[in-house]
Amino acid sequence: LKEKWIVQDKQLKAFKKMPGEGDISISERQSTDASPVVSLEPVLEISQRRSDRIIFLRKEVKITSRGFSLLYFLAQHKQEVVSYNSILDEIWEDDEDAIYTRIISHVYKFRRNILDAIGHNEDNTEKVKDIFKVISGRGVMLNISDEELQIN
Template structure:
């Protein structure tokens, strides 16, 4: 698992890097917000440790920028700011967690392990004969592997992740396409047709149902 540390205090960065590498994590680092953004784009970390007060681009700004294109990678703020207002602002910007400096390294390790465990659990999904591993980007139907495009994969993942719940067309467009304005949702049907053809499951046994005028629901 790869962890990105975006922190301008070299002493803290070196301390965290050494400790995390001893725990067998891969660690990449940057010491300002702009370099942090470049690092995240290039290295695709599995978790981000983010300082609030950064040169060139604040942690809050960087967090919001990451969330425009990545809604899932865990982000943990490391900061001396500890008012309720600060906590709320950090979480509203898209962070998953908030640890006040100075902090226990053991506590940080525990928080990290929780998010990696959650990600692993969420990455392995099933729907009838369909099995998906989000980490390896593999989809199987009764042990037969099928090939999906990135968008098809993301659409199927969203429906499987929300199994048992009707996913509206608006929700799908916003979450899968990241479009938050009026848009022709007919594109969803095109991708669903392609997914169904690749899954090759008889219509009477389909596990993803169309809810006319509303959206789709995945159910075993």
């Protein structure tokens, strides 16, 4: 029996490869306790030093300064529905003409620019829509886990 090591729950654990099994990539294999394998690469990277871009699946995506502020605010409240009013108060605090359609417009621009960088296909479109969610009548949610998000 051969052993391979995987990173799981921030600890290294071994799993045994049975004779006759083909080579299986680490991301396709789970340990015997059936808990998920932790991805080593973040899906979304945000750098406070570079407010003109983000990194999504290792691809650079250009972003406006207002868009960056919105994304950073959503990242601070990831996996929460952030109300339109909270976003307007935080990001557009000095703009009395700001309305929720501006927020939605920025989210659609995020999606489009990310898909331009990573490629337009059905899987990518669904992944991006699932991460950048517009909740009708309520607000916006950045649906991403701690492991998938890196802020520095």
